[in-house]
Amino acid sequence: MNKDVSRNDTILGLAVVLLAIIVGWQTTLIPVNAIYAKVGPKVFPWLVTAMLAALGVALTVQGFRGGWSRQLENEPIDRLSLGWLLLALLLNVLLIKVAGFIIASTMLFVFTARAFGSHRYARDAGIGFALAFAAYFAFDRLLGYRIGSGIIERFL
Amino acid sequence: METLGHLAHGFAVALTPINLLWCIAGVTVGTAVGVLPGLGPALTIALLLPLTYKVDPTAAFILFAGIYYGAMYGGSTTSILLNTPGESATIVTALEGNKMARRGKAGAALSTAAIGSFVAATIGTIGITFLAVPLVKLALKFGPHEYFALMVLAFVTVSAVLGSSAVRGLTSLAFGILLGLVGNDLQTGQPRFTFGTFELLDGINVLVVAVGLFAVGETLYLASRRKTAPAEVLQVKDSIWMSRADWARSWKAWIRGTFIGFPIGAMPAGGAEIPTFLSYFVEKRLSKHPEEFGRGAIEGVAGPEAANNASAAGVLVPLLALGLPTSATAAILLSAFQSYHINPGPMLLQSQPELVWGLIASLYIGNIMLLVLNLPLVGLWVKILKIPEPLLYGGILVFATIGTYGISRSVVDLILLYALGGVGFLMRRFDFPAAPVIIGLILGPLAEQQFRRAMTISAGNLIAFLDRPLSLALLLLAAFAVAGPIAWRSYRRRLEPA
Numbered sequence: 001m002n003k004d005v006s007r008n009d010t011i012l013g014l015a016v017v018l019l020a021i022i023v024g025w026q027t028t029l030i031p032v033n034a035i036y037a038k039v040g041p042k043v044f045p046w047l048v049t050a051m052l053a054a055l056g057v058a059l060t061v062q063g064f065r066g067g068w069s070r071q072l073e074n075e076p077i078d079r080l081s082l083g084w085l086l087l088a089l090l091l092n093v094l095l096i097k098v099a100g101f102i103i104a105s106t107m108l109f110v111f112t113a114r115a116f117g118s119h120r121y122a123r124d125a126g127i128g129f130a131l132a133f134a135a136y137f138a139f140d141r142l143l144g145y146r147i148g149s150g151i152i153e154r155f156l
Numbered sequence: 157m158e159t160l161g162h163l164a165h166g167f168a169v170a171l172t173p174i175n176l177l178w179c180i181a182g183v184t185v186g187t188a189v190g191v192l193p194g195l196g197p198a199l200t201i202a203l204l205l206p207l208t209y210k211v212d213p214t215a216a217f218i219l220f221a222g223i224y225y226g227a228m229y230g231g232s233t234t235s236i237l238l239n240t241p242g243e244s245a246t247i248v249t250a251l252e253g254n255k256m257a258r259r260g261k262a263g264a265a266l267s268t269a270a271i272g273s274f275v276a277a278t279i280g281t282i283g284i285t286f287l288a289v290p291l292v293k294l295a296l297k298f299g300p301h302e303y304f305a306l307m308v309l310a311f312v313t314v315s316a317v318l319g320s321s322a323v324r325g326l327t328s329l330a331f332g333i334l335l336g337l338v339g340n341d342l343q344t345g346q347p348r349f350t351f352g353t354f355e356l357l358d359g360i361n362v363l364v365v366a367v368g369l370f371a372v373g374e375t376l377y378l379a380s381r382r383k384t385a386p387a388e389v390l391q392v393k394d395s396i397w398m399s400r401a402d403w404a405r406s407w408k409a410w411i412r413g414t415f416i417g418f419p420i421g422a423m424p425a426g427g428a429e430i431p432t433f434l435s436y437f438v439e440k441r442l443s444k445h446p447e448e449f450g451r452g453a454i455e456g457v458a459g460p461e462a463a464n465n466a467s468a469a470g471v472l473v474p475l476l477a478l479g480l481p482t483s484a485t486a487a488i489l490l491s492a493f494q495s496y497h498i499n500p501g502p503m504l505l506q507s508q509p510e511l512v513w514g515l516i517a518s519l520y521i522g523n524i525m526l527l528v529l530n531l532p533l534v535g536l537w538v539k540i541l542k543i544p545e546p547l548l549y550g551g552i553l554v555f556a557t558i559g560t561y562g563i564s565r566s567v568v569d570l571i572l573l574y575a576l577g578g579v580g581f582l583m584r585r586f587d588f589p590a591a592p593v594i595i596g597l598i599l600g601p602l603a604e605q606q607f608r609r610a611m612t613i614s615a616g617n618l619i620a621f622l623d624r625p626l627s628l629a630l631l632l633l634a635a636f637a638v639a640g641p642i643a644w645r646s647y648r649r650r651l652e653p654a
Contacts, residue, residue, distance in 0.1 A: 012586055016327060023334060023349070031346050039611035041341040041348060044604045048337065051330040058323045068321065069586050081379040089372075089574045092557060097567060105554045112553050113546035115379045127547060131554050139562045143210060147562050 006067025013060030020052035084115035100150010105132035159289055166513025169214060170521055178215045179518050182222020183525045189223070190230020191537045193238065194374045194552065197227035198484040198594065201492065202366035203559040208495045214511045218518040220492060224485055225277055225522050228465050229530045232269040233537050236262060236457070237390045245428035245464050248436045252449070252456030254390070259452050263394040268406045268454055269461040270530040271398075274523055275407075276414040276462035280469025281519045283418050284476070288505060288512070291477040295502040298478075300609035301621055305630035307603040310424045310480055312634040315592035317427075322638065324588045331579075332596025335360050342601065343608060355568040362491040364560050365597055366484070368573045369590050371556040373580015375549045380581070389541050396531055406458040409439050413462030421470020424480060428467040435463035469519075476500055476512060479602070484591040487598040494598075 027045040062068060088111030095104035109128025110121060118124055137156075140147045147153075169175060189195040201220050208216050235246040236253035249269065256265040298306070315325035338349045339359030350356040398406065416438065417431040439459040440449045449456055474480040479501030481487035493500045498508060505512055530537070560573045583590060614620030622628050 009586070012582070019331075026349050026351075030341075030348050033344055033346070039608045039616060041344050041346045043607070044333070044600070045337055045348060048330055048334050051326065052334070055323055055327045055330060059327065062323065068324075072585075072587050075381050077380045078382045081382045082376065085376060085379045088553070089577070093567060093570055093574065096557075096561060096570065101558065101561070105557060108557060109550035109554050112375070112550040116546040116549055117382065118544070118546035124546065124550065128550060128554065131551055132558075135554060135558045135562075139558055143206070145206065145562050146565065147558070148565050 004066060006063050006070060008063075009067030009069050010060055010063030013056055013058075013063045016052055016056030016059055018056075020049055020056050023052060024049040081115045081117070084111055088112045088115060097148070098150075100153045101147050102129070102132045102136050102150060102152045104150075105135070159286060162509065162513045163285055163517060165509070166515075166517035167520075169510055169514030170218065170517035175215060175218050175514065175518065176521070178218045179222050179522050180525060182219040183226040183522050183529060184222075186223035186226020187230035187233075187526065187529055187537060188226075188540060190227035190232075191234050191540050192230075192543075192548065193234055194371075194378060194549070196231075196370060196485075197224050198366055198488050198591075199370035200227070201485060201488045202363050202370075203555060205363050205488070205492060205495065206559070206563050208492055213496045213498065213508070214514050216492065216496075217489075217511060217515045220489060221515055221519055222522045222525075224468065224489070225465075225519065226526055226529075228277070228468050229270060229273050229526045230537065232273065232457075232461050232464075233266060233530065233534065234541065236265045236269065237392070237538065238388075238541060245432050245467075247429075248432045248460040249457055249464070252436075252453055252460075255450070255452030256454065256457065257390040257392075257452075260393050261452065261454075262390055262392045263396040264398050264402050264454060265452075265457050266392065266534055267396050267398045267531060268402065268410075268458045270527060270534075272406065272410040272413065272458045272462040273465040273530075274527045275410045276417060276464075276466040277469055277523045277526075278520065279414045280418050280421075280466040281516065281523065283422070283466075284469060284472055284519070285516055287422065287473050288477050288516075291473065292502045292505050295478050298502075298626075299624075300606045300613060301624050301627040302630065304603060304606040304610055305621060305627035305634070306424060306478065306480060307599055307606065309630045309634040309637070310474075310482055310599065311592075311596070311603070312637050313424065314427065314482055314595055315589070316638050317641065320587060322641065324586075325592055328583065328588050328590065329592035329596045332365075332593035333600035334596075335365055335593070336597040336600035337604075342605065353568065355566055360572065360597070361560075361564070361569065362488065362594075362598060363563070364569055364573050365576055366488060366594060367556045367559055368576025369580035369583070369593060371552050372574060372577025373584060373590075375552060376577055376581035377584040378545075378549065380585070389538065392534065392538065396534060402454055405443075405445075405454050409435075409455040409458035410462040412438060412442075413459040413464075414466040416459075417463035417466030418470045421467030421482075422473040423470075424474055424478075424482060427482065428464050428471075431463040431467045432460040435459040476504060477502065479504075481595060481599060484594040487591075487594045491598050 027042055027049055030042050032040045032042060088108050092104050092108045095107060106125060106128040110124045113124040136147060139145045186197060189200045200223055231246050232249050235250035236257050239250050239254035253265040253269065311329055315329040316322040338356055340347055340357055347357060413435040416435045420431045436456055436459060439455040440446055443453060443455050445453060471483050471486050474482060475486045475489060479499060481490045490500060561570050621631060
């Protein structure tokens with residue numbers, strides 16, 4: 001076992017161990033009624049804690065022994081594209097209540113298109129707006145889900 | 157004969173104009189999402205789950221079944237013309253079919269895939285028709301112990317046996333079960349893993365998890381590897397009508413693929429990956445032209461495609477008869493049943509005969525529609541394949557957002573959606589399978605319910621699971637399914653010189 005340690009895989013394994021710790025800690029906080037003590041609401045949570053802990057350790061050990069992800073055909077991450085996309089998602093979360101679904105979704109569309117290499121912002125904004133408008137109309141007006149108001153929605 | 161009477165009644169339900177329209181809508185949408193890389197039936201049906209509040213169950217399930225079958229047909233078109241298999245089950249088709257297309261035989265490859273899918277899905281549907289009733293009779297003898305043992309077996313095979321690594325598969329499963337535990341405990345009403353938030357009390361919506369993993373996660377993954385040169389869409393230059401020689405080489409492969417795929421799909425393990433590979437190797441073995449394999453052999457498309465569709469049909473057997481989902485899409489279908497407060501399983505055939513037989517009849521009808529939709533109209537789908545990436549993924553994210561935010565209007569759900577997208581991205585990059593997450597999420601709470609019922613019956617005695625012959629046998633199978641491959645691998649390693 002003198003292969004190099006795979007840093008990424010080891011970190012991932014440790015993250016699963018950390019998740020197990022959080023799950024175990026949260027399990028201790030589940031309130032239990034004495035009547036149900038034997039097969040109560042904690043049995044499965046403990047089972048999941050144990051599974052995650054064992055699997056997390058196994059993944060960490062695999063990471064130490066060279067890991068598995070090196071054999072996958074993983075190209076280096078395209079940070080620029082991923083960055084645009086993360087920005088798109090973040091903006092959507094921030095805007096959806098303030099500006100309303102239609103504007104937030106149009107922005108989401110334009111930024112996602114940018115992440116996939118489009119520079120035709122006007123076209124993307126037009127298509128994104130049409131799509132968001134149609135989706136809003138179908139959900140809110142035809143299906144009756146209340147999507148909430150916004151800058152454009154209040155005029156509809 | 158009783159079955160034929162039910163089936164006739166089912167056709168009466170499925171052939172009403174309104175249900176025919178739902179079926180057409182289903183197979184069309186299904187083919188489209190099958191063709192589009194990055195979309196699949198699990199995601200699409202999840203996004204359409206809100207319909208279940210507005211549409212009657214029979215219509216909704218006819219629509220969903222159409223999507224389920226349609227996506228199989230559409231997926232093969234993409235594998236052949238684009239060589240980007242959407243899921244592991246179409247890797248083989250991508251392998252041989254794309255090679256055929258490169259040699260100018262795209263039409264024949266599409267044709268053998270579509271007709272093979274038709275043959276397999278039709279035989280598979282016949283299998284569902286005649287297996288459902290006997291299996292239900294067996295299932296009625298199951299108590300909570302047996303059900304729990306059966307679910308354990310399904311968990312293990314879905315996550316540890318299929319896929320490339322047992323450890324990673326089980327990690328996905330544990331994560332899914334964890335997500336399923338969030339919210340009020342159904343039996344005692346105690347909140348679990350809600351971190352004191354109000355939004356999580358009702359649990360995590362299936363839609364959020366499926367859309368997060370499959371739509372957001374996939375989009376993030378594809379954006380992260382944009383530097384890789386995009387694959388080109390190959391042209392269909394030859395006729396889509398197969399030559400006599402193509403027919404002669406295809407038909408036996410279709411039949412063999414069907415009989416490999418259906419039984420494996422119908423087992424509690426499910427999975428379309430093993431039967432497609434199995435079919436590929438069988439065809440390679442039996443072919444008179446083994447030298448063509450790897451360079452575009454028509455049997456290598458015909459067999460695996462048939463196996464893929466037959467196993468998809470097979471998966472519906474345990475779903476309808478036992479309430480046991482063995483694929484991500486089947487799990488989403490189970491949650492659609494739940495949102496109608498219908499329990500799939502042995503009682504389903506008695507309590508909802510209209511729904512079940514109407515659904516089965518619509519599968520026969522949908523298959524015929526799909527054959528028409530995918531052969532003469534294949535040019536239409538090729539056009540869909542040419543939608544530019546920026547617009548396609550922009551659209552996917554807008555629909556993912558409205559599907560989630562639209563029904564709950566909760567920013568917490570939206571954040572959860574994107575966070576699960578991040579998890580989906582990591583899972584994709586580090587080769588963790590997604591299906592066990594969905595199956596754990598939906599089957600986990602049911603398994604817990606059965607476990608607690610069983611424990612109540614046997615007064616908290618765990619040994620009760622081993623006292624009953626059927627549950628013991630199922631648990632032994634599950635143990636063997638985990639330990640077997642590991643033992644085999646270490647045995648083989650010992651044989652190889654170090």
